[in-house]
């Protein structure tokens with residue numbers, strides 16, 4: 184069975200999509216078969232890889248609703264070992280639709296139980312909320328990667344988010360682990376970033392990942408070209424940091 | 440009746456809370472009575488103004504649920520013409536609770552109908568989603584202010600968000616207008632920011648506000664001191680830009 188990592192944080196704009204796209208790409212470039220799932224109605228991970236669907240093409244909504252099999256919603260990408268299940272516009276209405284259904288938090292987990300065993304990693308990009316889509320991801324995954332900016336509001340929400348994960352561990356997903364806290368858009372020149380980094384290191388030392396993603400303009404340019412950073416600018420600091428992250432996550436995978 | 444402005448955008452991390460806190464503060468400092476409502480379960484606008492509630496204190500959840508009157512959930516701030524209805528932890532569960540209720544989108548509008556007529560402006564900070572909390576805000580307000588970063592993912596979501604506003608205008612809130620699109624965290628030195636700014640100017644010219652908020656580290660430091668920018672560092676570019684925005688919004692208020 185593949186290792187399923189959910190990239191989540193209720194705080195908005197902390198680099199969830201950027202991390203989901205570039206971590207999955209960098210792991211795939213080591214030769215492992217990887218599946219990226221876009222579970223955000225904004226469909227940023229889908230367009231960030233240059234995929235535009237027409238109304239008749241199906242995606243993650245159809246899989247969760249039970250209207251399609253995995254093969255019908257899985258699309259290839261520019262990297263031959265990376266595949267994506269995209270988000271479509273109808274995903275926006277799914278949270279309200281799910282509320283009154285039986286086992287509403289288990290829909291994704293059930294759908295992924297039939298996944299091809301040749302996948303070694305699955306990475307799920309989540310919306311900035313704790314609604315039923317994110318709950319589905321937290322129930323289906325083995326671990327959760329929490330990107331966070333070195334800013335006050337991001338730090339504030341971290342403690343509460345981790346509490347929520349611990350609560351889910353006791354109910355919906357007993358094997359849920361924290362893969363790690365990832366510092367993103369880090370700019371070491373500002374005292375705020377260093378203060379926040381120290382605070383996170385103090386309170387969440389065990390969970391903090393070694394890799395730190397620097398603020399790097401090439402990372403925010405890449406999505407407008409529909410490419411992960413390693414295909415857009417392989418020599419950038421952004422590419423280096425996500426290659427390092429992929430190495431760290433693969434090495435942890437062996438231990439857990 | 441006061442002018443009710445909702446600060447919303449499904450995209451996360453675009454500066455909704457920073458705009459809600461600093462716009463409401465700067466309008467209040469001109470002597471007008473202003474109410475800030477924190478409708479985000481993350482409660483960033485609440486802590487960004489240095490307000491920490493204990494479990495027995497009530498907030499926006501209790502107002503929407505009909506368990507409290509407006510006076511019981513309204514708190515003073517460091518600015519004597521600015522008041523806040525804070526968010527509390529129980530707001531997180533409200534979207535699921537609201538789904539099966541009648542007139543679920545009208546709860547906030549109904550609660551605000553009894554508001555003290557001495558308020559001249561109400562500013563509502565929304566979570567990064569299009570769930571029932573944001574829908575309540577879009578139904579209760581006169582206009583919506585849409586902060587957006589000059590980045591690819593923010594630009595992508597703008598068109599779809601504006602479509603959603605137009606749809607609501609036809610159904611839940613016929614008088615809903617777009618107050619304007621506000622460019623935030625703008626860094627004119629990057630070509631990406633200038634390209635995106637040009638695109639937004641091309642497609643959304645009528646809605647683009649004149650004021651542009653620059654990236655300014657003092658804006659992200661202020662919340663850790665529980666102060667709006669004008670009380671934390673009144674000489675910063677951040678303070679200047681929000682004072683300018685307040686002037687622009689007040690001037691528009693007279694016309695609409």
Ligand SMILES: Nc1ncnc2c1ncn2[C@@H]1O[C@H](COP(=O)(O)OP(=O)(O)OP(=O)(O)O)[C@@H](O)[C@H]1O
Nearest residue numbers: 195196197198199200201311368398399403451590
């Ligand atoms: N390390 C970085 N350096 C510079 N820009 C970055 C970096 N990481 C992400 N960005 C940019 O910052 C913005 C926010 O990142 P992103 O959209 O990935 O966050 P998110 O958490 O997925 O947001 P949402 O909460 O809306 O889903 C994007 O415009 C992205 O291009």
Ligand SMILES: Nc1ncnc2c1ncn2[C@@H]1O[C@H](COP(=O)(O)OP(=O)(O)OP(=O)(O)O)[C@@H](O)[C@H]1O
Nearest residue numbers: 195334451452453454455456457567624654655659
């Ligand atoms: N003009 C600015 N310059 C520098 N930093 C800023 C600016 N505006 C906001 N920030 C910082 O950027 C981060 C995102 O801003 P903010 O939290 O206000 O966005 P938001 O849209 O409310 O996020 P969410 O989607 O999570 O509600 C915060 O850490 C904030 O302090």
Ligand SMILES: [Mg+2]
Nearest residue numbers: 199200223227
């Ligand atoms: Mg995202």
Ligand SMILES: [Mg+2]
Nearest residue numbers: 455456479483
């Ligand atoms: Mg906010």
